[in-house]
Amino acid sequence: MSKKEAYEKKLQAQLDEWDAEIKKLKAQADKAGADAQIKYHQQIEELESMRKSAAAKLTELKNAGDDAWEDLRAGIESAWDSLGKALKSAASRFK
Numbered sequence: 001m002s003k004k005e006a007y008e009k010k011l012q013a014q015l016d017e018w019d020a021e022i023k024k025l026k027a028q029a030d031k032a033g034a035d036a037q038i039k040y041h042q043q044i045e046e047l048e049s050m051r052k053s054a055a056a057k058l059t060e061l062k063n064a065g066d067d068a069w070e071d072l073r074a075g076i077e078s079a080w081d082s083l084g085k086a087l088k089s090a091a092s093r094f095k
Contacts (some may be wrong), residue, residue: 008061022048025047028094047087047090057072
């Protein structure tokens with residue numbers, strides 16, 4: 001397995017984990033009171049938007065050649081870092 005393939009698998013696993021976390025947050029939001037639901041669902045929409053952006057970066061990486069993927073790495077890691085922080089922040093607010 002190449003470094004690129006290993007990196008793709010790592011990112012895909014993290015994305016799958018985040019998908020599960022977003023689903024969990026949705027379930028918690030649905031159980032909240034009406035006012036809280038509105039706020040929680042707005043946060044979830046933001047998370048889903050960030051997740052779509054991260055997924056697009058992963059697709060871009062998968063389509064990149066073996067030489068070009070390293071050039072994409074900084075942008076991908078930035079998107080991953082932002083989404084990870086946003087999910088942690090949202091999860092702490094949902095408790």
